[in-house]
Amino acid sequence: KQEVTQIPAALSVPEGENLVLNCSFTDSAIYNLQWFRQDPGKGLTSLLLIQSSQREQTSGRLNASLDKSSGRSTLYIAASQPGDSATYLCAVWNSGNTPLVFGKGTRLSVIA
Amino acid sequence: EADIYQTPRYLVIGTGKKITLECSQTMGHDKMYWYQQDPGMELHLIHYSYGVNSTEKGDLSSESTVSRIRTEHFPLTLESARPSHTSQYLCASSELAGGNEQFFGPGTRLTVL
Numbered sequence: 001k002q003e004v005t006q007i008p009a010a011l012s013v014p015e016g017e018n019l020v021l022n023c024s025f026t027d028s029a030i031y032n033l034q035w036f037r038q039d040p041g042k043g044l045t046s047l048l049l050i051q052s053s054q055r056e057q058t059s060g061r062l063n064a065s066l067d068k069s070s071g072r073s074t075l076y077i078a079a080s081q082p083g084d085s086a087t088y089l090c091a092v093w094n095s096g097n098t099p100l101v102f103g104k105g106t107r108l109s110v111i112a
Numbered sequence: 113e114a115d116i117y118q119t120p121r122y123l124v125i126g127t128g129k130k131i132t133l134e135c136s137q138t139m140g141h142d143k144m145y146w147y148q149q150d151p152g153m154e155l156h157l158i159h160y161s162y163g164v165n166s167t168e169k170g171d172l173s174s175e176s177t178v179s180r181i182r183t184e185h186f187p188l189t190l191e192s193a194r195p196s197h198t199s200q201y202l203c204a205s206s207e208l209a210g211g212n213e214q215f216f217g218p219g220t221r222l223t224v225l
Contacts, residue, residue, distance in 0.1 A: 003206055032212060041151075043202055043216040045116075089155075093212055097162070099145065099170065104154040 002027045002094050006103035013080055014111050021075040023090030023107045028071045029049040034100065035064050035075050038087045047088075048075070080110045115139055118217040125193055126225050133188045133220045135203030141215075142208035144186040148172060149200045149219075161186055162208065190206050193224045 006057070013019050021085045032051045036044040048057045048064040049075070056065040063076040077084060087107045091100040117138040125131055135144065146159040147170075157170030161180040171176050175197070186205075190197055200221050207216040 034214060034218075041219075041221065043199070043218045044204075046213055046215060049213045091214075099157050099160055102155050 002030075002092060002101045002102035003082075004090060004092055004101050005108050006088075006090055008106060009104065010109075012109040012111060015080060015082060017080050017110075018076070018078050019059045019080055021076070021077070021088050021090075022110070023073040023103055025071045025092050025101075026071075027063065027094060028068050030068065031095050033064075033066055033090065033092045034074050035062075035073075036089045036091065038089060038105070040087075044089065052086040077108075080108075082110050084108060084110050115202060116203060116205055116215055116217040118220050121218060122223075124222050124223045124225065127192075129193050129195055131190050131193055131222070132148060133201055133203075133222070135186045135188070135217060136184050137205045137215075137217075138184060139205065139207075139215070140207035142153075142183065142184065143206045143214075144180065145204040145206075146170075146176075146178060146186070146188050146203065147202040147216075148174065151200070157200070159188065193222075197225045198222060198224050 005024045006072050017045045034049045035047040038044045050066045052066050062076040066073045087105040089105040119134045142163045144161045147155045156172035158174040161167045170199040200219050202219045203217040
């Protein structure tokens with residue numbers, strides 16, 4: 001059974017720092033991997049989707065990488081801002097017809 | 113931007129009442145999902161559907177029921193609300209094939225007194 005782990009569970013950084021959030025999964029036979037952002041009391045916002053054949057995706061200050069063989073993905077946030085404060089969740093698809101498996105998230109606080 | 117809607121956004125209701133949480137999407141997605149999430153806690157999948165007349169139970173046992181009569185609509189019903197049902201309910205959808213990117217609605221925060 002696929003398990004997704006996110007480390008650290010919480011992270012606090014000063015504004016302007018570059019930071020990396022980690023996601024690991026136990027079954028490397030994934031279809032794709034998706035990173036989300038969730039603000040308190042809100043729904044999830046899709047940030048980046050990486051297909052299994054891809055190594056990375058970029059959107060603005062965000063860059064997500066995928067290493068299927070080692071069962072790892074990282075989300076890199078450049079020049080962090082207080083508005084980046086949120087919980088970041090990683091989720092994997094094992095095939096096109098199974099539900100996403102989510103990690104528990106990393107709660108990020110960017111201090112001005 | 114994802115076109116997935118949930119109503120109501122907030123609901124406070126007494127024990128024993130029947131409630132239906134609405135979820136609609138205009139993207140023509142075949143797959144739809146319901147998640148339950150307590151504040152600060154992880155997501156739990158409670159129901160999903162891969163198309164009209166298809167519904168499946170998720171990982172977390174739930175006393176709720178769902179129906180999928182139309183592609184765009186996936187309502188969740190609680191026949192008799194209890195305080196233990198107090199939580200946030202999130203609806204999501206994705207295409208059946210292709211990239212399978214999943215989109216979420218804004219959520220319904222339910223409080224049962």
